[in-house]
Amino acid sequence: MRRLGRWAIAGAVLLVGRGQRRRQLPPPEPVVDAWEPAPRAELLVAGLLLLAAALAVAFIVIYAGGADTQLLGLALGLCFGTLAVASIVTAFRLTPPEEAEEPYPERFHSTEVAEVEQIASESGRPLTRRRLLGLTAGSAGLALGVALLAPVASLGPVFDTNQLRREPWRRGVRLVDSEGRVLRADDIELDTLHTAFPEGANPEILASPIVVVRVEPARLDLPVGRRNWAPGGIVAYSKVCTHAGCAVALYRAPHFEPSRPRPALVCPCHYSTFDPATGGTVLFGPAGRPLPQLPLAVGPKGELIALGGFSGAVGPSWSGVRE
Amino acid sequence: MIRRATRFLDERAGAAPFLRKALRYVFPDHWSFLLGEIALYSFVVLVLTGIYLTLFFEPSLKDTVYHGSYEPLQGQKMSEAYRSVVDISFKVNAGLLIRQTHHWAADVFVVAIVLHLLRVFFTGAFRKPRDYSVVMSVPIVGASLAVLVWGAGYPGIPSFEGRMYIAHVFLLPIAIAVLLSLHLLLVVARHHTQFPGPKRTERRVVGLPMVPGYVPRTLGLALAVAAVLVLLGGLVQINPIWQWGPYSVANGTNGAQPDWYLGWLIGALRLMPGFDVTIGDYTLVPNPFWGGVLFPMLVFAFLFAWPTIERRRTDDRDVHNLLDHPSDMSWRTAVGASVFSFVAVVFLAGSMDRIAVSVGVPYTWQIWIFRAGLLVVPPLVFVVTRRICSELSERKWSEVEPSMARE
Known part of the structure; x- marks a missing residue:
């Protein structure tokens, strides 16, 4: 009997509650501004989205059928492009141009700042030897930091300076071209730049590549002590620029009048310009010292040979490297 | 539906208050504020195309001989690295599109980030409380330039190229991404600056809320950036290394010019x-x-x-x-x-x-x-x-x- 009564009360409450809940829901305050519907813009967006889908499918088809770069780029680029237009139409026609306002964040939170300071100072109160702990923690951190970085040294040596200083040129070494053919004095014509290497040595060593040119003997004006370094006006210099180490790959030797500057070896990187007739001295540009010269001689069969090593250090002027 | 999804998220991550705030986050409106966004979106394109390229590029200076479809290089001696880039361009389907899009994205990224920097400088957006979001962005520029430099590839000892490659594809992009995220976090934390105007004061920021107005606009910009980059990548040739041929250290045959963004260093030298x-x-x-x-x-x-x-x-x-x-x-x-x-x-x-x-x-x-x-x-x-x-x-x-x- 009591049970039945409870069931009845529960049923009544449920029934009444259902009705009330439905009545209680007021419409919420609008957050987003109202904006006119634009059914035609919606149609346009839908059309653009379909077009984008078609272009994406076209991309797959082009990819499968040979993948022509231009067509692929067109399909994918236009697909992104149509999607972009669809987004922008949505933005300007289907969303309200709202001017919402928001406060900038507080400059700082004064309570929390004070509390952080308080927590820090209260936590540190039992410490009596702060300086000692600070110094020891600092040294432990520093030592550990260095220790953890130490394995990086296994990457080295980054700059193998011995490699840079290796001298492949010695008295009697013959000059060969990049294919390994021996260069003869007759091969060297006026106004032509030749690149040569020491026979039998690794051509990739810094001091290996040299440039060889023939200068009119009357123009030669080499420094004292280099009188016999240029047989028939043929001179050789290191091909590595003394400025930043680029290849001295240009030879300024024009054949036309009226402006006729003296023939010069030029580095195309920063246009350091060297005079082959005067021992590689700097005519112009940022290089700080002359190109190192290699003494030459002509062998019994007319082949070019080195008479010894370079007149100075090969390569850019790193710290310590000088003539 | 949306109520159920939000409740799902809220019960598990407590995300509803954050979401509610984010949906109406206010974006002040000015065309010059889009420069940073353009940089961000081209960075995204840069990373995505870059990931694809790493799957094909081989950072090795070992000698190899080319036997591929590009006739002029047939039988030539070259490095594995150079060969793999030629293969990306001619053998991998869509490889050239991705490679050129990657290069264009890098160029657009640099231009956008420099213009963004100028905008911030000339409008005084670097003043407190945003001085540190700016300090954050200077290394972004530096790291980006470093990536570009290392991307160019160096001749040298064989292990060098491999390590440069790790720096290019791993260390520096992560550094940029981390700095970029910090930069964006700081921007959000102090909110964006605005030009003065009616109702726009030092205390109140006025603009378009994230939803419904701003999302389709910025999505449109992101898609437009992607569209321009992919169209450039497909239609406008950039860095056609196969025309220049392999580089031989010993011969010093370089027709290769440094990329334009290094012009200020070359000029100084x-x-x-x-x-x-x-x-x-x-x-x-x-x-x-x-x-x-x-x-x-x-x-x-x-x-x-x-x-x-x-x-x-x-x-x-x-x-x-x-x-x-x-x-x-x-x-x-x-x-x-x-x-x-x-x-x-x-x-x-x-x-x-x-x-x-x-x-x-x-x-x-x-x-x-x-x-x-x-x-x-x-x-x-x-x-x-x-x-x-x-x-x-x-x-x-x-x-x-x-x-x-x-x-």
Whole structure:
């Protein structure tokens, strides 16, 4: 009997509650501004989205059928492009141009700042030897930091300076071209730049590549002590620029009048310009010292040979490297 | 549906309050605020295309002989790295599209980030409380340049290329992504700046809320950036290395020019008078240091130090949420324009050889013209900018309120 009564009360409450809940829901305050519907813009967006889908499918088809770069780029680029237009139409026609306002964040939170300071100072109160702990923690951190970085040294040596200083040129070494053919004095014509290497040595060593040119003997004006370094006006210099180490790959030797500057070896990187007739001295540009010269001689069969090593250090002027 | 999804998220991550706030996060509106977004979106394209390329690129300087579909290189000796790039261009389907899009994305990224930097400088957006979001962004520029430099590939000892590659695809992109995220977090934490206007004050920010207005706009921008980059990648050739042939260290056959964004360093190296600092036979400071190291360091130091310099000069320690019109801040605008013109002249000097070829002014004359330009142009730009700024600002104020015109 009591049970039945409870069931009845529960049923009544449920029934009444259902009705009330439905009545209680007021419409919420609008957050987003109202904006006119634009059914035609919606149609346009839908059309653009379909077009984008078609272009994406076209991309797959082009990819499968040979993948022509231009067509692929067109399909994918236009697909992104149509999607972009669809987004922008949505933005300007289907969303309200709202001017919402928001406060900038507080400059700082004064309570929390004070509390952080308080927590820090209260936590540190039992410490009596702060300086000692600070110094020891600092040294432990520093030592550990260095220790953890130490394995990086296994990457080295980054700059193998011995490699840079290796001298492949010695008295009697013959000059060969990049294919390994021996260069003869007759091969060297006026106004032509030749690149040569020491026979039998690794051509990739810094001091290996040299440039060889023939200068009119009357123009030669080499420094004292280099009188016999240029047989028939043929001179050789290191091909590595003394400025930043680029290849001295240009030879300024024009054949036309009226402006006729003296023939010069030029580095195309920063246009350091060297005079082959005067021992590689700097005519112009940022290089700080002359190109190192290699003494030459002509062998019994007319082949070019080195008479010894370079007149100075090969390569850019790193710290310590000088003539 | 949406209620159920939100509740799902809220019960598990407590995300509803954050979501509610984020949906109505206010974006102040100005075209110049989009430059940063363009940089961000091109970075996304850069990373996605880059990941694809790593699957095909081989960072090895080992010698190999080319036997592929590109006839002119048939049978030539080259490095594995060079061969793999030629293969990406000719053998991998869509490889050339992705590779060229990657290169274009890098170029657009650099341009957008530099323009963004200029916008922040000239509008005073770097002042407190945003000084550190700016400090964060200077290394972003630096790291980006580093990636680009390392991306160019170095000849050298064999293990060198591999390590450069790790730096290019792993270390530096992660560094950029981390700095970029921190930068964006700081921007959100202090909210975006705005130009002054009705209702726009130091305390209240006015603009378009994230939903429904801003999301389709920024999505449109992101898609437009992707569209332009992919169209460039598909239609406009860039860096056709197969035309230049493999590089041989020994022969020093380089027709390769550095990319344009290094022009300011090349220009500095070329303009520098030729001297080394020496003690006897000992080279203390080699010449390339001045243009290649000191000059970029000074430019970055200027950017780093500027917020402090200006605070010292104006003694202004206030919080600023409103931007300046460049004309109202004639001193800052003039200094900025003058420094920028200095870098721009050096940048132009980086193409002196191209100018000599196309215009015919001898290189040796240009050196002196540009050196003179470095002394003349920046002070001139300073004076002229200052004058233009004060006149513009005076005119503006006298239109607003004649009595407020400066005496």
